[in-house]
Amino acid sequence: MATLSEKVRRIRREVLGLNRRNQQFMAHLNPAPLVALVDHKARTKDVLAEHGLPVPETLGRYAHQRDLPRLTRNVDQHNDFVLKPARGAGGEGVMVIAGRSNDRLVKASGASLHVRDVVSHAADIIAGAFSLSQSRDEALLERRLVADRVLGAFSPGGIPDVRVVVIHGVPIMAMLRLPTVASDGRANLHMGGVGVGIDLPTGRAVYAVWRDQEIALHPDNQQPLASIRIPFWSDILLMASRSADAIALGYFGIDVVIDARLGPAILEVNARPGLSIQLANHRGLRPLLARLNPQSAAGLSPAARVSLGIEIVEATERETAP
Amino acid sequence: MTDPSLAPASASKRSSRPAAALKLLTLLAALLGAAAALAQVDPPPTAGVEVFTGAGEGAAPHDKPAKLTTTYWRVELSVKVPKSQPGAHVQMLLPLSDDHQEIVSRRLDADGFRYHDELVPPNLLGIWTVAAADRIGTQIDYDVNVAIHDTVVEIPKVALADLKPSDEERIFLQASPLVQTQDPDIRRKARELIQDAHTVEEAIWALFQQTAAFVRAVPGEAKEDAAAVLRKGSGSNTGKARLLTAMMRSVGIPARLVGGLKLEDSTKKRATIAWVEARIGTAWVPFDPGGGYFGWLPTQYLALYRQDLPLIVHSASINLEYDFLVHRIRRDTAVGAAPEPTPAAKQRAAAAPVAGQLVRTTSSYVERPVASVVMIADEDVSDEVAERILAEAREAEINVVLLHAPFESRYFREQYLQRLVSNNLALIRGAHVLLVTTHDDASLYALLTLGEKEMQLGDMRIVIAGKYPDSVGRVLGAVLYRMVDAGEVALVNKPARLLGLWEMVRANVINGVPMAEEARKWNITPTVLDQRVYEDLGWWRKLVIGAWSRAVRAQVPLQALNLILVLPVIAAIIVIVRTLIGIETFGTFSPVIVALAFLTTGLQWGLAIFAVIVSIGAAVRLLLQRARLHLVARLGILIAVVAAIMAGLTVVGASFGIGPLMNVSIFPMVIMSNVIENFTSSRAQFGTREAVRLTFNTMLLAAICYVAIETTGLQSLLLSFPELLIGAILIDVGLGKWRGLRLLEYRRFLGLAEKSDRWQR
Numbered sequence A: 001m002a003t004l005s006e007k008v009r010r011i012r013r014e015v016l017g018l019n020r021r022n023q024q025f026m027a028h029l030n031p032a033p034l035v036a037l038v039d040h041k042a043r044t045k046d047v048l049a050e051h052g053l054p055v056p057e058t059l060g061r062y063a064h065q066r067d068l069p070r071l072t073r074n075v076d077q078h079n080d081f082v083l084k085p086a087r088g089a090g091g092e093g094v095m096v097i098a099g100r101s102n103d104r105l106v107k108a109s110g111a112s113l114h115v116r117d118v119v120s121h122a123a124d125i126i127a128g129a130f131s132l133s134q135s136r137d138e139a140l141l142e143r144r145l146v147a148d149r150v151l152g153a154f155s156p157g158g159i160p161d162v163r164v165v166v167i168h169g170v171p172i173m174a175m176l177r178l179p180t181v182a183s184d185g186r187a188n189l190h191m192g193g194v195g196v197g198i199d200l201p202t203g204r205a206v207y208a209v210w211r212d213q214e215i216a217l218h219p220d221n222q223q224p225l226a227s228i229r230i231p232f233w234s235d236i237l238l239m240a241s242r243s244a245d246a247i248a249l250g251y252f253g254i255d256v257v258i259d260a261r262l263g264p265a266i267l268e269v270n271a272r273p274g275l276s277i278q279l280a281n282h283r284g285l286r287p288l289l290a291r292l293n294p295q296s297a298a299g300l301s302p303a304a305r306v307s308l309g310i311e312i313v314e315a316t317e318r319e320t321a322p
Numbered sequence B: 001m002t003d004p005s006l007a008p009a010s011a012s013k014r015s016s017r018p019a020a021a022l023k024l025l026t027l028l029a030a031l032l033g034a035a036a037a038l039a040q041v042d043p044p045p046t047a048g049v050e051v052f053t054g055a056g057e058g059a060a061p062h063d064k065p066a067k068l069t070t071t072y073w074r075v076e077l078s079v080k081v082p083k084s085q086p087g088a089h090v091q092m093l094l095p096l097s098d099d100h101q102e103i104v105s106r107r108l109d110a111d112g113f114r115y116h117d118e119l120v121p122p123n124l125l126g127i128w129t130v131a132a133a134d135r136i137g138t139q140i141d142y143d144v145n146v147a148i149h150d151t152v153v154e155i156p157k158v159a160l161a162d163l164k165p166s167d168e169e170r171i172f173l174q175a176s177p178l179v180q181t182q183d184p185d186i187r188r189k190a191r192e193l194i195q196d197a198h199t200v201e202e203a204i205w206a207l208f209q210q211t212a213a214f215v216r217a218v219p220g221e222a223k224e225d226a227a228a229v230l231r232k233g234s235g236s237n238t239g240k241a242r243l244l245t246a247m248m249r250s251v252g253i254p255a256r257l258v259g260g261l262k263l264e265d266s267t268k269k270r271a272t273i274a275w276v277e278a279r280i281g282t283a284w285v286p287f288d289p290g291g292g293y294f295g296w297l298p299t300q301y302l303a304l305y306r307q308d309l310p311l312i313v314h315s316a317s318i319n320l321e322y323d324f325l326v327h328r329i330r331r332d333t334a335v336g337a338a339p340e341p342t343p344a345a346k347q348r349a350a351a352a353p354v355a356g357q358l359v360r361t362t363s364s365y366v367e368r369p370v371a372s373v374v375m376i377a378d379e380d381v382s383d384e385v386a387e388r389i390l391a392e393a394r395e396a397e398i399n400v401v402l403l404h405a406p407f408e409s410r411y412f413r414e415q416y417l418q419r420l421v422s423n424n425l426a427l428i429r430g431a432h433v434l435l436v437t438t439h440d441d442a443s444l445y446a447l448l449t450l451g452e453k454e455m456q457l458g459d460m461r462i463v464i465a466g467k468y469p470d471s472v473g474r475v476l477g478a479v480l481y482r483m484v485d486a487g488e489v490a491l492v493n494k495p496a497r498l499l500g501l502w503e504m505v506r507a508n509v510i511n512g513v514p515m516a517e518e519a520r521k522w523n524i525t526p527t528v529l530d531q532r533v534y535e536d537l538g539w540w541r542k543l544v545i546g547a548w549s550r551a552v553r554a555q556v557p558l559q560a561l562n563l564i565l566v567l568p569v570i571a572a573i574i575v576i577v578r579t580l581i582g583i584e585t586f587g588t589f590s591p592v593i594v595a596l597a598f599l600t601t602g603l604q605w606g607l608a609i610f611a612v613i614v615s616i617g618a619a620v621r622l623l624l625q626r627a628r629l630h631l632v633a634r635l636g637i638l639i640a641v642v643a644a645i646m647a648g649l650t651v652v653g654a655s656f657g658i659g660p661l662m663n664v665s666i667f668p669m670v671i672m673s674n675v676i677e678n679f680t681s682s683r684a685q686f687g688t689r690e691a692v693r694l695t696f697n698t699m700l701l702a703a704i705c706y707v708a709i710e711t712t713g714l715q716s717l718l719l720s721f722p723e724l725l726i727g728a729i730l731i732d733v734g735l736g737k738w739r740g741l742r743l744l745e746y747r748r749f750l751g752l753a754e755k756s757d758r759w760q761r
């Protein structure tokens, strides 16, 4: 049994805290205009798509009330889709339409509604009802992604996503976030989602936390989490690494959803990724960062940066392994 | 997902940073406004030269009138003041409206004087001050048109045994030099008279008959006291009233004197008359033994003031002449007169006591005092202590006045003490020793009003007792010392018992024992501040003292400066708590502002009010959710909701006499609305638990800041040593670069250092 002071020392050595993250990474590596860019989902997707990165297709953007008739026409062309605020946060105002029955649209949650309800929701979004600080916003119509079979089995309540943290262009740590009944279908760990730590070299689950405590089985359907292996893992790492070329943030996270038909797509780029990813991985970020030399990463190709990330992780593991 | 612990903070930072300065200003304005608006419950004034006017007029008993009439009068007071120095003043008690009389209009004319009036419940005190050297006033005119009704007061049926005066009514049982309740003859006579009485009315009737019928009416001297009237068996109108009052009080019936005029058409009057009002149940019932009115007052009686007070008080340097010119007038003439704001409305507004506080005045006067001492205490002084002090004072032939009242919130204490001082300026001016004692550092500020009024106190000695560091006392004491030019200022820098302080003062006054010496017996160690001590201070300290003196002279309350100076320090505390401990709140500096509101309401009430506003506000906000309005509109509505809640709480406070609730308006509305908005948005983003946690943290941090300010005397410390602000800035700089883990992060990541490791494949 480690004594408390040993534990404290270990935490101090390994864990990246908010103070250091804010000063050393966010303040220095993330210029404000780029942070503003990734806070706008539609523009972010455009930039990513220009660089050939897969994103859920944008079916329409509506910045003014006068654009709403166009929305009505666009909605008629699709059976399922997602309508969300471009600058929302925490999943607020996201409306997921899963299909149609007769005249009406059916939400992912099962509730049915009319097209004009969708339009009035868009009007609310434009008016800024879901934006935290801006008074106006843009509504975004987007193709609905459907969780693929492998990961879908682990999240009856919603769509799981993979969060990869990228620092100096190097993917360095990853976790899978599984929505639960408790989290109301959202993958947010604070809302009660499960965080599964992912081994960077292999894409296998290595640890999992739920409400900050270790768990081995999914709380809703008792599936063993240790058996998870993320499909398309090397693609996902490469996407993470290439995003850093598209958007030159020095410290960010990407949220990747693996769609049943399209495979992995980047749902969101986050300039302030949280630190609980360390809990999910049962590893601190600092030993990894200590090996990550910004200069040596600078000239590398995306693929080489992925290899560098894997090397760093493996070297660190070798050192800390008993 | 955004980092949950960062998002609420950064989200609100976006909106709150640029607006922070504005919010602060709004808050300060609110605080200052509240300070100015503090209602007035004033202790009765006493002063230099007193003109007692009740020479008296006799009359026979009268039956209650069958038909009640109303008459209209014009009463013109004119005072001739010989040429005098600027600053000389004349104070006069002025008639107010009540059930019996209605001041329809009033007119003021006093060229060369500054006039203001103060409501000293239940009286109105008019104060004329000779304005400037080049325009010295010599004539004061104060005219009123008044409607007076025959007033019959139903005497409540109360058994004598059931008469239980409330605490507030007890002051109407106390003895005074002219109304000697404790005099053995008076006590015996009163007992004897009421032997057969069962009800209060019967008892009063017995006492009334004695004074009205068996005491001969003679034109007498105004200062005739109750015991003398009883002894001689004769007395003036006022003397009779004093005797009746003394007898009533001695048998436990609360009673007070009323001074007034008996009006007759086209006459010039100087003499006032006096009658008695007894407190029976909830009514004040009039009894006039001199005029023969039992339980009613005729339409010719104009009440000028209540309690045994001199009608006019003026500076010792002037000799004045005055009279009342009385005309009976017609109703339309009375009502048609040029309307001046009548003081009746003002009386009602001020009638609610501040935070339910009552000031008690205890005093003792002797014929030829060797010294006079004024003591002001923020505690409830027990009768025992008060009596001992008064007895010792009488024996040593010292005049003492003891003003005391307990206060809950520090903010009120400061405001209130200052008011207390400014309402008793005349009294204080004449004192040899002035003693203020509080259980915190409020005593340091109480007397600054004297400096504000530019009073020069010559060789007066001032004792300031309270809890403050010696160094702080030296600086703030010096501000006072420099401004009022007192003989010396003695600082007692720990809460001392009033009795000990009194002994110290007494020994000093009578035997010339240095204060420090006598004080040692009482375990008090005063620091004496005089010219030498001041000279020894450094140039910077002198500069600070000079600056604050100028501020006080310009009527800037030091409390306002306090709040400004203390803000950066609280902000530094917040920085410490956030970056070292890791407590996350709504908005970085919201807790600071909320903490300042707590300073006014006190902690418990502050927390309760905060919780009520946020929970009702959040409920309303959730209802608004369906309306899907955008942020600015939502905030607008929330501000309205918060305003309505605050107005409601104020009314509740006023109805139940809860002082702190009456001052909810101090709560920063915009900040509260932001907290509510943040609560709902973080509830949507991170769940109810997280939102409640953040709200709780915001309250917690506000409470921590409150405690840090309230219990450490931080405000006075900063006022004395403003350079400490540099320290606050250094803390901010240091922590701005601090990259270590926050305390709560250790707890959060403790699992990471546990023995159990990743899963083995």
Ligand SMILES: Nc1ncnc2c1ncn2[C@@H]1O[C@H](COP(=O)(O)OP(=O)(O)OP(=O)(O)O)[C@@H](O)[C@H]1O
Pocket: A056, A082, A084, A088, A089, A090, A091, A092, A094, A096, A142, A143, A144, A145, A146, A158, A159, A185, A186, A187, A188, A255, A267, A268, B001, B002
């Ligand atoms: N195209 C889509 N197809 C299917 N589901 C989607 C789609 N877009 C969003 N969602 C669902 O809505 C949730 C929130 O979406 P998104 O991440 O875009 O919003 P957000 O406000 O940025 O939330 P957060 O900040 O928590 O990531 C996702 O977790 C997912 O469940």
